[in-house]
Amino acid sequence: AQSVTQLGSHVSVSEGALVLLRCNYSSSVPPYLFWYVQYPNQGLQLLLKYTSAATLVKGINGFEAEFKKSETSFHLTKPSAHMSDAAEYFCAVSDRGYQKVTFGIGTKLQVIP
Amino acid sequence: DTAVSQTPKYLVTQMGNDKSIKCEQNLGHDTMYWYKQDSKKFLKIMFSYNNKELIINETVPNRFSPKSPDKAHLNLHINSLELGDSAVYFCASSLDGYNTEAFFGQGTRLTVV
Numbered sequence: 001a002q003s004v005t006q007l008g009s010h011v012s013v014s015e016g017a018l019v020l021l022r023c024n025y026s027s028s029v030p031p032y033l034f035w036y037v038q039y040p041n042q043g044l045q046l047l048l049k050y051t052s053a054a055t056l057v058k059g060i061n062g063f064e065a066e067f068k069k070s071e072t073s074f075h076l077t078k079p080s081a082h083m084s085d086a087a088e089y090f091c092a093v094s095d096r097g098y099q100k101v102t103f104g105i106g107t108k109l110q111v112i113p
Numbered sequence: 114d115t116a117v118s119q120t121p122k123y124l125v126t127q128m129g130n131d132k133s134i135k136c137e138q139n140l141g142h143d144t145m146y147w148y149k150q151d152s153k154k155f156l157k158i159m160f161s162y163n164n165k166e167l168i169i170n171e172t173v174p175n176r177f178s179p180k181s182p183d184k185a186h187l188n189l190h191i192n193s194l195e196l197g198d199s200a201v202y203f204c205a206s207s208l209d210g211y212n213t214e215a216f217f218g219q220g221t222r223l224t225v226v
Contacts, residue, residue: 043117043203043217044156088154100169101215103156 002027002093006104014112019063019078021107023091026072033074034092034101035065044090050074061085086111116140119204119218126194127226134189134221136204144168144210145187147179148203150220156203162187163210194225 007022025031032051036044048059055067065076074091091104117138126132138145146169147159160179161169167179176192191198204218 038154041219043205043219044215045217046214049214090156100158100161102158106154106156 002031002095002102004033004091004093004102004104006089006091006107008107009105010108010110012110012112013081015083016080019076019081019085019109021076021089021091021109023065023074023076023104024072025074025091025093027093027095029095031093031095033065033067034094035059035063035074035076036090036092036103037061038088038090038106040087047076047089081109081111083111083113085109115218117204117206117216117218119202119221121221122219123222123224125224125226128194128196130194131190131192132194132223133191134202134204134223136187136189136218138185138204138206138216140206140208140216142206142208142216143184144207145181145184146205146207146215147187147189148205148217150201150203152200160187160189161210168210191223194223196225199223199225 003026005024034049035047038044048057050067058064063078088106090106092101094101119136144163146161150156162181164184165181178190181187201220205215207213207215
């Protein structure tokens with residue numbers, strides 16, 4: 001069974017600083033990997049996804065993530081944090097069959113002015 | 114136009130009652146899901162339907178019964194509500210359930226008192 005581990009339930013960064021949200025996955029087969037963002041009182045919105053094409057995936061709002069098989073990681077980064085990036089971020093994994101997506105516990109990103 | 118819409122947005126009810134949450138998507142997707150997000154923001158899949166057919170049925174009490182009258186609608190009926198059912202319930206849809214992006218509704222916050 002696949003799973004994801006998000007390191008750090010809360011991350012604080014200063015506005016303009018690098019954002020790094022960590023995600024490690026466990027899967028017996030090559031996985032599909034996703035990052036979703038949830039703003040307060042909203043549903044989840046897809047930021048980006050990895051489906052075995054390029055290992056560096058670019059998403060919306062300036063975010064990107066790199067798939068590293070050797071480290072079983074899919075960390076999310078953004079060079080410069082903006083106040084509007086404050087939200088909950090979820091890493092997710094699914095196998096390559098019918099999509100049963102398993103979500104991580106989420107990381108709350110706080111951006112300090 | 115809202116892509117995935119759920120009603121109601123808030124639902125407060127007493128233990129033992131029966132309630133329904135409705136979900137509709139206007140994206141033309143074949144697959145729809147119900148997720149439960151608990152107070153710690155942990156998100157877990159409950160059900161998925163593909164073109165009105167039940168595909169995923171996780172370990173959910175049989176008090177929860179999904180119904181899909183057509184592929185654009187997936188409703189969730191809950192019998193004999195318990196305090197532990199309090200959570201945010203999200204409906205989502207995806208094109209075909211295979212590695213495609215899931216679009217989430219805004220959620221229904223259910224509070225059982």
